[in-house]
Amino acid sequence: MARIVFDLDGTLIDSAPDIRLAANSALEGTGAASLTVAEARSFVGSGASVFVERMMKARGLPAGVHGDLLERFLTVYEGAVHQTQPYPGAVTALDALVADGHRLGLCTNKPIAPTRAVLAHLDLARHFETVFGGDSLPVRKPDPAPLHAALAPLGDGPAIFVGDSEVDAETADRAGVPCLIFTPGYRRVPLDALRHAGAFDHWDELPDLVGSLAG
DSSP states (O other): OOEEEEOOBTTTEEOHHHHHHHHHHHHTTSOOOOOOHHHHHHHOSSOHHHHHHHHHHHHTOOGGGHHHHHHHHHHHHTTOOTTOEEOTTHHHHHHHHHHTTOEEEEEOSSOHHHHHHHHHHTTOGGGOSEEEOTTSSSSOTTSSHHHHHHHGGGOSSOEEEEESSHHHHHHHHHHTOOEEEETTSSOOSOGGGSOOSEEESSGGGHHHHHHHHHO
């Protein structure tokens, strides 16, 4: 059986509407225009601090306001779960993988508090034996340390990382772990630019891909 670690935003869940809500709450009073969902989706992937940096750059805000905007963003972000949904078929696929005996973990650059909040809200936490957020360690993806840490408690067996982005592909490559890419996610580069072992357009394809990689 395999040890399978998943990314969260853009892979298991479409959280861009809630992230946009938190971002626009932080922007209130700055005079800057609100973010669109497409903008919010394009800024996701490297953690909350980088998200705020990208938001500030897009709106021409001075570097000195970063700390205040980040604090305001995080205050709303932890409770911003009500517009987030799992991608179609994701929960069924997770259930099938667990039933087949695979051991699952989570490794995301989302801070751990909003990670746990959204997992609880969507009843996803039950699938994962280990959960690492973007602030669980001193480093975050694409450093391979969080992925290694998420895999370590899952015992023996082939390792697989499932993600959606260039950050995930680089993380897996640096960790020496095959990566499966969910193509409808938040990826900003062409699929063929990423080193990956396989790709899937819908979650009902994942169990067969895992079976092929796990031998």
